[in-house]
Amino acid sequence: MDLTRSTAATISYLASLPAPASLPANGRVQPTETTQFLLDVLLTAYKREDDCDYHLIIDDTAGNMMIVEVPDPACVDSTSLFATEIAHARAQFDARLVATTSWKMPSPPIPILVQGVGFFDFLHGQTGAAPNGIELHPVTDITFDPPPCGDVSGDRLVNIGDALLVAQFDVGLRQCGLTPFSHPVVGDVNGDGACNIGDALRIAQCDVGAGQLRIHLCAVYLSIHDVHHVGNNHNHDDLNDDDGSAE
Numbered sequence: 001m002d003l004t005r006s007t008a009a010t011i012s013y014l015a016s017l018p019a020p021a022s023l024p025a026n027g028r029v030q031p032t033e034t035t036q037f038l039l040d041v042l043l044t045a046y047k048r049e050d051d052c053d054y055h056l057i058i059d060d061t062a063g064n065m066m067i068v069e070v071p072d073p074a075c076v077d078s079t080s081l082f083a084t085e086i087a088h089a090r091a092q093f094d095a096r097l098v099a100t101t102s103w104k105m106p107s108p109p110i111p112i113l114v115q116g117v118g119f120f121d122f123l124h125g126q127t128g129a130a131p132n133g134i135e136l137h138p139v140t141d142i143t144f145d146p147p148p149c150g151d152v153s154g155d156r157l158v159n160i161g162d163a164l165l166v167a168q169f170d171v172g173l174r175q176c177g178l179t180p181f182s183h184p185v186v187g188d189v190n191g192d193g194a195c196n197i198g199d200a201l202r203i204a205q206c207d208v209g210a211g212q213l214r215i216h217l218c219a220v221y222l223s224i225h226d227v228h229h230v231g232n233n234h235n236h237d238d239l240n241d242d243d244g245s246a247e
């Protein structure tokens with residue numbers, strides 16, 4: 001599987017996927033368990049499990065929650081496909097929070113962009129589990145307090161400066177991931193999987209009060225040096241779509 005790509009999703013979408021009739025003890029069920037997803041959510045609770053994984057409960061503020069797991073790199077085989085990403089995500093978490101064997105519930109919940117690989121767990125009464133047992137496991141990247149949708153410059157303001165950066169990117173004068181185009185993840189404000197003049201115009205419209213950005217439209221991941229279409233889940237809700245319709 002390609003860990004440089006991820007698919008923007010929502011908890012409600014993932015929770016709507018039918019769990020496989022039987023879960024293999026080893027191996028991953030395609031396509032969900034071989035897909036890296038990106039969720040724009042709130043972190044509501046976390047703890048360190050006995051197996052040293054961090055068990056995180058995430059919430060979409062619409063009544064849906066699910067579990068994402070941040071494994072312990074010490075317990076991961078160095079030959080694992082995910083070894084580098086697991087160590088990275090664990091370090092990101094540890095830099096911000098301290099997980100212990102007691103539940104901690106941040107108040108208010110913390111906005112996060114969390115990326116990880118789909119995984120259907122056996123339902124055994126886990127706190128925070130989705131009805132179908134879907135998790136992100138392992139988590140491969142976690143960004144706390146992500147910049148607002150449209151804020152590609154990272155100054156937490158969405159204005160004409162961001163529109164100009166996106167326009168410069170569109171004509172090849174800027175590269176994703178390089179300062180000040182530091183937050184390409186929030187550049188695709190219309191959620192079509194590309195970062196281009198359409199997004200620049202949308203941001204400019206918002207700056208003059210002629211449009212509005214919906215925060216979840218930005219949950220399309222652009223890898224550091226690449227821009228690509230990352231699949232779609234538009235038929236499940238309109239969070240990633242741009243036409244405003246409830247499909």
Ligand SMILES: [Ca+2]
Nearest residue numbers: 151153155157
């Ligand atoms: Ca900005």
Ligand SMILES: [Ca+2]
Nearest residue numbers: 188190192194
């Ligand atoms: Ca776009």
